[in-house]
Amino acid sequence: MTCLPDIVPGQKKLGLVIDLDTCVGCQACATNCKEWNASGHSGPLPDLHPYSAGAEGVWFNRVHSFEAGEGERGRTVHFPRSCLHCETPACVTVCPTGASYKRAEDGIVLVDHDLCIGCQLCAWACPYGARELDEDEGVMKKCTLCIDRIYNETIPEAQRQPACVLTCPTRARHFGDLGDPESEVSRLVRERGGYALMPELGYAPVNRYLPPRRPADAGAAPREDTPTPMDVTNPLLRWVDRVLSR
Amino acid sequence: MRPSASIILFTTAAGAGYGMLFWLGLLRPLGLVPGGTAFGLIALGIALFLVTLGLLSSTAHLGRPERAWRAFSQWRSSWLSREGVAAIATYPLAGLFGLAVLLGWEGMAAVAGLLAAAGAAATVYCTGMIYASLRPVRQWRHPLVVPGYLLLSAFSGATLLAMTAAYWGRAAAPALLAALGAAAAILLKRAYWRDIDTAPPVATVESATGLGAIGPTRPLDPPHTETNYLLREMGFRIARKHAAKLRRIALGAGFAAPLALAVLALLAGGTLLPVVLLSAAATLAILGLLVERWLMFAEATHTVTLYYTGR
Numbered sequence: 001m002t003c004l005p006d007i008v009p010g011q012k013k014l015g016l017v018i019d020l021d022t023c024v025g026c027q028a029c030a031t032n033c034k035e036w037n038a039s040g041h042s043g044p045l046p047d048l049h050p051y052s053a054g055a056e057g058v059w060f061n062r063v064h065s066f067e068a069g070e071g072e073r074g075r076t077v078h079f080p081r082s083c084l085h086c087e088t089p090a091c092v093t094v095c096p097t098g099a100s101y102k103r104a105e106d107g108i109v110l111v112d113h114d115l116c117i118g119c120q121l122c123a124w125a126c127p128y129g130a131r132e133l134d135e136d137e138g139v140m141k142k143c144t145l146c147i148d149r150i151y152n153e154t155i156p157e158a159q160r161q162p163a164c165v166l167t168c169p170t171r172a173r174h175f176g177d178l179g180d181p182e183s184e185v186s187r188l189v190r191e192r193g194g195y196a197l198m199p200e201l202g203y204a205p206v207n208r209y210l211p212p213r214r215p216a217d218a219g220a221a222p223r224e225d226t227p228t229p230m231d232v233t234n235p236l237l238r239w240v241d242r243v244l245s246r
Numbered sequence: 247m248r249p250s251a252s253i254i255l256f257t258t259a260a261g262a263g264y265g266m267l268f269w270l271g272l273l274r275p276l277g278l279v280p281g282g283t284a285f286g287l288i289a290l291g292i293a294l295f296l297v298t299l300g301l302l303s304s305t306a307h308l309g310r311p312e313r314a315w316r317a318f319s320q321w322r323s324s325w326l327s328r329e330g331v332a333a334i335a336t337y338p339l340a341g342l343f344g345l346a347v348l349l350g351w352e353g354m355a356a357v358a359g360l361l362a363a364a365g366a367a368a369t370v371y372c373t374g375m376i377y378a379s380l381r382p383v384r385q386w387r388h389p390l391v392v393p394g395y396l397l398l399s400a401f402s403g404a405t406l407l408a409m410t411a412a413y414w415g416r417a418a419a420p421a422l423l424a425a426l427g428a429a430a431a432i433l434l435k436r437a438y439w440r441d442i443d444t445a446p447p448v449a450t451v452e453s454a455t456g457l458g459a460i461g462p463t464r465p466l467d468p469p470h471t472e473t474n475y476l477l478r479e480m481g482f483r484i485a486r487k488h489a490a491k492l493r494r495i496a497l498g499a500g501f502a503a504p505l506a507l508a509v510l511a512l513l514a515g516g517t518l519l520p521v522v523l524l525s526a527a528a529t530l531a532i533l534g535l536l537v538e539r540w541l542m543f544a545e546a547t548h549t550v551t552l553y554y555t556g557r
Contacts, residue, residue: 002320020457030469055472062469064553066451069461076466079455081553090381096317096327117316118309121326123479124247127382127449129550132475138309195456198449198549201381209456 002095005104007087013107013179014145015085015206016165017188021213023172025065025078029164033061033082033143036163040148042113046136058132060143061164068212077212080173082164083130083143084197084205085109091122091131099140107179107206108147113139127201150175178206247383248482249543252306257373258402258535260300260333261395264366265403266293267340269420271363275356278419279411286347286355289410293403294340301333325379329372336365370399377542384448385546390438397434398535401427405504405531408511409524415517417524421508424527428505432497435538439493442545447557454552465556480548481555484541492541500534503527 037060038045047057061082068077085102089109092100099115100122102108111122111131116139123131123140131142146162149155159166165173176185185208188194194208232238270289273279279289305311318334320327339362346355374395377386404427408420451465452458507527511520551557 002323004323025467027469053472056470056474058475059470064465064469065467066455066457066463067466068455068457068463073461075460077455077457077460079457079553081469090379093323094326094376094379096320096324096330097313098316098320115313115316116310117313119307119317119326120309120479121324121376123475124380124383124548127549128454129476129480129553133309133479135309135475140309197456198454200449200453201549203381211456211459 002092002098002100004088004092004102011107011179012105012177013085013087013206014150014176015107015178015185015208016082016145016162017174017176017178017185017194017208017210018080019172019174019188019192019210020077020079021172021210022170023063023078023080023168024170025063026169027063028167028169029080029173030059030061030063032163032167034059036146036149037144040146041144042111042141044136045141046134048135058134058141060130060132060141075212075215080164081128081130082207083109083145084128084203084207085143085145087204087206089203090125094121094125096121108145109142110144110147111140111142113137113141116140127198127203128205145175178208247543247546247548248479249540250307252303254536254539254543256300256304256307257395258300258532258539259296259303261370261373261399261535262402262406262532263293263296263298263300264336264370265399265401266296266406267336267403268363268366268400269404269407269423271343271359271361271366273407273419274359279407280414280416282414283347283350285411285414287344289407290340290344290347292406292410294337296406297333297336325372325375329369329376332365332369332372336362336369339365366399367396370396381448382549383546384445385442385542387448388438388442388445390434390441394434394438397427397431398538401431401501401504402528402531402535405508405524405528408508409521409528412511412517412520412524415520417520418512421511421520421524424524424531425505425508425512428501428508428531432501432505435493435497435501447547449549449552451552451556454549463556465554468554476550477554480550482544483547484544489541489545492537492544496534496538496541499530500538501531504531504534 045058049055064079066077092102097115097117099112118138131140134141150160161175165175174185177183189208192210194210196205232241305314317330321331343358343362346358374392378391380386404420404423408417408424411417411420451463457463504527507523511523514520
């Protein structure tokens with residue numbers, strides 16, 4: 001059913017928190033996502049012309065890079081983009097067949113590939129580009145928040161996390177219940193000022209992004225390149241330096 | 247947005263067919279189109295042919311056309327599903343109308359014709375709402391989109407009905423409606439285009455990334471070196487000068503020329519001249535609408551391109 005579940009305060013809202021301060025744009029999350037999902041719930045994920053020019057395929061996670069700000073405050077920000085598992089996802093309500101649905105129990109937005117007719121209206125309705133057409137199967141595919149990992153009792157408990165979170169070498173990705181104000185991810189969002197993308201469109205995304213931290217000395221005068229005590233070889237001068245440095 | 251041939255053909259052909267069905271059901275009980283069996287069945291046949299052609303064409307857009315029947319289930323939330331339900335519900339009403347015309351049951355023909363007209367209007371309204379409900383595409387989520395779909399359907403339908411009625415020498419009412427529809431379409435499309443040219447974007451790359459707090463934001467590196475589904479489907483852009491030219495073609499050939507031809511047909515006497523004039527008007531109207539529908543896609547922009555191009 002493509003009607004959305006009622007929004008209940010305190011309801012479980014599984015999602016990701018992505019730290020743009022520590023993301024280094026290494027593409028590991030995108031690669032491990034592709035690796036896991038090529039054979040899981042959504043598999044196979046097609047690749048067209050994989051070994052020649054024009055190679056492309058379906059990926060649930062794509063890492064962009066942006067330049068933000070000017071001059072000294074300007075910086076490069078690596079920006080992973082995937083499904084935000086919105087609270088009011090129009091990709092679900094526009095679906096004519098009931099293939100798209102939002103789970104009431106944990107808020108994950110999924111596609112039933114056996115019902116999907118490939119009309120692609122959900123891709124038009126998603127502002128974030130989270131849905132892609134599998135041209136081999138003729139159905140839409142999207143991030144499942146690794147539903148086949150996070151509830152999978154056949155793998156060790158520590159690994160019951162989305163593939164992108166597990167693989168991130170800088171721990172820039174966090175998975176948890178954003179509906180629970182006491183959860184680790186909610187605490188991160190509170191402390192770091194986590195925000196939603198394009199809130200003006202009214203989709204109420206669940207995923208949050210943590211902004212890059214400000215450089216501590218932005219705007220301060222550049223530090224002088226002074227010699228360290230180790231650079232002073234003469235013991236007398238070293239003593240004078242220590243006294244004068246007090 | 248990528249102009250998809252199957253959808254352009256669908257909205258143009260089915261729109262014209264539903265418009266024709268609408269005017270046929272409305273004008274026949276009023277005695278404003280020929281009342282005989284032959285005209286009723288031929289006009290109905292043309293309308294249903296166009297509707298069916300359009301609906302079949304729309305399934306070519308699907309990744310799994312054999313599952314199209316599933317689209318009738320989610321009418322509670324989905325305008326696409328509602329469109330499908332309304333389209334299918336209109337068939338038996340149109341069929342009943344045809345049967346009543348065939349058997350000469352005038353009372354039944356009037357009622358079924360009006361019901362079929364209502365079904366046609368509801369279907370086109372749903373078509374417009376599919377586009378008007380998409381917040382990421384500001385050129386579609388515009389207050390003139392639904393009136394535009396309804397008006398252009400009524401205009402092209404009236405032109406086709408006038409062409410058909412001209413063979414019976416009684417095209418005055420539909421020809422007048424076609425002329426009025428063309429005039430209204432010129433005003434509506436000009437207002438729509440003026441508006442989408444000046445309206446601000448629905449979101450910015452700063453709000454799409456949340457990096458606006460740092461400062462102006464621009465894309466540096468794309469996530470992939472080759473194209474992908476999103477860029478092909480949502481990243482389609484048309485050069486401004488081509489858009490301007492196509493707008494003039496749609497306005498001139500699609501609306502202004504049929505308007506002039508319909509007026510000439512109203513002034514002309516006899517049967518042959520109105521038939522020729524109104525056939526030309528209908529042909530130009532359909533060709534113009536194909537251009538207008540192509541532009542409707544080509545000029546539409548989607549917020550996902552903010553991540554790729556910053557615009």
